[in-house]
Amino acid sequence: MAENEKIIIYTDGGCHGNPGPGGWAIVVIADGVAKQLSGGEKLTTNNRMELMAAINALAVINNTKGFSECDVVVYIDSQYVKNGITSWIKNWKAKGWKTADKKPVKNQDLWEKLDALNSVLKVEWKWVKGHAGVEYNELCDSLCQKEIAKFE
Numbered sequence: 001m002a003e004n005e006k007i008i009i010y011t012d013g014g015c016h017g018n019p020g021p022g023g024w025a026i027v028v029i030a031d032g033v034a035k036q037l038s039g040g041e042k043l044t045t046n047n048r049m050e051l052m053a054a055i056n057a058l059a060v061i062n063n064t065k066g067f068s069e070c071d072v073v074v075y076i077d078s079q080y081v082k083n084g085i086t087s088w089i090k091n092w093k094a095k096g097w098k099t100a101d102k103k104p105v106k107n108q109d110l111w112e113k114l115d116a117l118n119s120v121l122k123v124e125w126k127w128v129k130g131h132a133g134v135e136y137n138e139l140c141d142s143l144c145q146k147e148i149a150k151f152e
Helices: 046-063 079-094 108-120 135-151
Strands: 007-015 020-030 033-044 071-076 122-127
Touching: 007 046, 007 135, 020 046, 020 135, 033 046, 033 135, 046 071, 046 079, 046 108, 079 108, 079 122
Parallel strands: 007 071, 071 122
Antiparallel strands: 007 020, 020 033
């Protein structure tokens, strides 16, 4: 990676039915190359798939030699994940993984994984409107749909 070059990531997750068959996808753009990765589950929720996309994206960065020291920008169309990792998680952890209304945080297992990765990397989270013609967001959506189709 060239000095000062940022790694750009796009993520998406979704499912048919909620819960239902789900998929997640990422595009990692580094050194001028866009790499795609996707996966899915037979029975899951939309929010879990959005979290899995983010977790897998940061895991790729963390596990790729030379990438873990780079600045990373994640473009995500999930306000749930963006707000959760940049804001809400601080209070959840301080309150023993309880929400403001004292209920257990949903998907705590995945939030803990995402938090661990986010804590050791230099990540900037940016929201992007889904289904708005943003090239790599649309590609991620298409990859998600292919993953979902494998379980239907």
